[in-house]
Amino acid sequence: MPIGVAKVPYQIPGDEEATWVGLYNVIGWLISRMAIFDTMQTVTPDIYTICLEIAVSMASFILLGGEPTKCIAFPHARITLHLPASAYYRARTPEFLLEVEELHKVCEMIIRVYAPRTGKPFRVVSEDMERDVFMSTDEAKAYGLFEYCIGDEMIDEHCDTDPMWFP
Secondary structure, eight states: OOTTOOSGGGOOTTOOOOEEEEEEESOOOHHHHHHHHHHHHHOSSOEEEEEEEEEETHHHHHHHTSOTTOEEEOTTOEEEEOOOOOSOTTSOHHHHHHHHHHHHHHHHHHHHHHHHHHTOOHHHHHHHHHTOEEEOHHHHHHHTSOSEEOSHHHHHHHHTTOTTSOO
């Protein structure tokens, strides 16, 4: 595959090779990140997500979007949940109200993804996102944001049995 060419649009039927997504992201465009998440849900091969250092806001959403049991974080990574914000605070009142209404709909969609994947009730996820929850890897794993923390036991367990781990 040529450098700079996205793999997803050129995926051939029968392509079962796993895809890896490394996350180091603080902020970003809301709809673009949702499009990445949606794409991850539609491709045939497994998607591994890895939090390298920090996953804030939509990066934690993308981390959660990996194949169940294939969401990974490094031991000293930090993961933060919070609601997306609007950038249109200088807009005229009617435009601002439309933006707020749209943002509310998008936030609700995001929470509806987090809730079943983490096993938390909608209300709990909503309250946590409203108050910006900063988590260590242990806390994020207990919350249900990822399944594995890269460590010695994981390397020992998968290195000899699964060629996809640490090739």
